Amino acid sequence: MKEKRTDFIMMCGLVCLWGLDYVFAKNALGILKPMCLLFLKYSVGFILVAIVKFSQDRKSIVRVKDIPFFILCSITGEILYFTCEYTAMDYIPVSLITIILAFVPAVSILIERIVFKKKFTAKMALGTIICILGVAIVIGADFRELLQGRFIGYLLAFGAVLSWNAYNFITANVSRHYTGATMTFNQLLCTILILLPYALHNMPETESFTPGIIGGIIYLGLGSAGMGYLILVRGLKVLGPTISAMFSNFLPVTATFFGWLFLGESI
Numbered sequence: 001m002k003e004k005r006t007d008f009i010m011m012c013g014l015v016c017l018w019g020l021d022y023v024f025a026k027n028a029l030g031i032l033k034p035m036c037l038l039f040l041k042y043s044v045g046f047i048l049v050a051i052v053k054f055s056q057d058r059k060s061i062v063r064v065k066d067i068p069f070f071i072l073c074s075i076t077g078e079i080l081y082f083t084c085e086y087t088a089m090d091y092i093p094v095s096l097i098t099i100i101l102a103f104v105p106a107v108s109i110l111i112e113r114i115v116f117k118k119k120f121t122a123k124m125a126l127g128t129i130i131c132i133l134g135v136a137i138v139i140g141a142d143f144r145e146l147l148q149g150r151f152i153g154y155l156l157a158f159g160a161v162l163s164w165n166a167y168n169f170i171t172a173n174v175s176r177h178y179t180g181a182t183m184t185f186n187q188l189l190c191t192i193l194i195l196l197p198y199a200l201h202n203m204p205e206t207e208s209f210t211p212g213i214i215g216g217i218i219y220l221g222l223g224s225a226g227m228g229y230l231i232l233v234r235g236l237k238v239l240g241p242t243i244s245a246m247f248s249n250f251l252p253v254t255a256t257f258f259g260w261l262f263l264g265e266s267i
Contacts (some may be wrong), residue, residue, distance in 0.1 A: 017253025044221020
């Protein structure tokens with residue numbers, strides 16, 4: 001019980017870390033393509049995770065049979081998810097994307113019911129509905145926008161929902177055999193290696209990086225990626241994928257607040 005209470009507190013902290021992510025990412029995306037930003041973000045985060053990993057566990061790295069699962073984690077949770085989310089912004093408003101992402105726990109519950117035969121209760125259904133409506137209220141969405149028929153944007157946003165759920169369940173399953181630091185280390189290493197060829201050919205000139213952008217990338221790496229995924233992997237291991245997914249519905253609140261505080265966006 002004490003361990004779960006600690007993880008609840010840490011997941012609340014993660015919501016704040018990832019809410020602030022949007023402020024720095026929006027600034028950096030002015031000069032960087034999404035996958036270049038992800039490469040820099042995870043490269044910085046990898047340094048922190050490596051320090052934590054080798055200070056706690058210098059022996060275990062990875063079982064050969066688990067390598068495909070680590071690659072899937074990298075593709076689904078760290079590349080495909082953010083690529084879908086960032087690209088969807090070209091087609092539909094951020095408010096709609098946020099509402100669609102609120103379906104993450106709903107899809108998680110459905111997967112657990114169909115695949116793992118876990119019981120689906122009325123409380124779970126009610127909680128999911130309240131979460132989705134709560135997100136819509138917080139961001140002030142105009143539901144008439146749902147009828148504008150931007151199919152590609154909706155498809156990309158739901159792609160992010162599905163990819164994030166895939167990441168959650170794969171990580172929760174594989175993490176039973178690893179410490180949280182080792183699990184995160186292997187995931188970020190795979191992500192960096194996958195993104196490296198693209199980043200080398202699409203990185204902007206060095207002169208484009210201002211002190212503000214560099215500082216933002218450092219935060220994204222150390223806070224959002226490094227510390228963030230260490231907390232997330234631990235949460236998935238202790239709390240499970242569905243409960244951990246519920247915390248994603250608080251992101252619009254923190255993102256909206258930090259957007260108002262640092263970017264002057266209206267609430």
